[in-house]
Amino acid sequence: MEQRSEPTGWVGWISFAGIMLIIGGIFSATYGLIAILNDTWAVWGNRGTMYLDLTQWGWLHLIVGVVVILAGIGVLSGNILARTIAVLIAGLSLFVNFLALPIYPLWSILLITVDILVIWALIVHGRELKA
Numbered sequence: 001m002e003q004r005s006e007p008t009g010w011v012g013w014i015s016f017a018g019i020m021l022i023i024g025g026i027f028s029a030t031y032g033l034i035a036i037l038n039d040t041w042a043v044w045g046n047r048g049t050m051y052l053d054l055t056q057w058g059w060l061h062l063i064v065g066v067v068v069i070l071a072g073i074g075v076l077s078g079n080i081l082a083r084t085i086a087v088l089i090a091g092l093s094l095f096v097n098f099l100a101l102p103i104y105p106l107w108s109i110l111l112i113t114v115d116i117l118v119i120w121a122l123i124v125h126g127r128e129l130k131a
Helices: 011-037 054-076 080-099 105-129
Strands: none
Touching (some): 011 054, 011 080, 011 105, 054 080, 080 105
8 A cells, every 4th residue: 555645845845946957057058158159258366277268168057057957847847867867967067166166156156055955955855746
């Protein structure tokens, strides 16, 4: 006999995670597009601390942003595979934004915070959205 429990108020956190993935992906893709179109755009601090050229960072952020948007859409469907992929993609986004700290520290810190909240919500309460 299958035991079904009523969803709790934490279902809102999963919806929050899916929506934040979509919003964070849009931010990241926009950031990447701006870096691709105008790589002479001023960066915060010293360009010598960058790991890649700004155009390369732009392509990386654009690709990661599009994948994060797709993961957010999958999370809202309640699929367990989509949740698993979303956790991995949010971790990748967290890593990419950590490496981008020398370029745009405030923007990177904002996206790192969003990624941490998304990972927490998906891991702790991800199962409740399916119900």
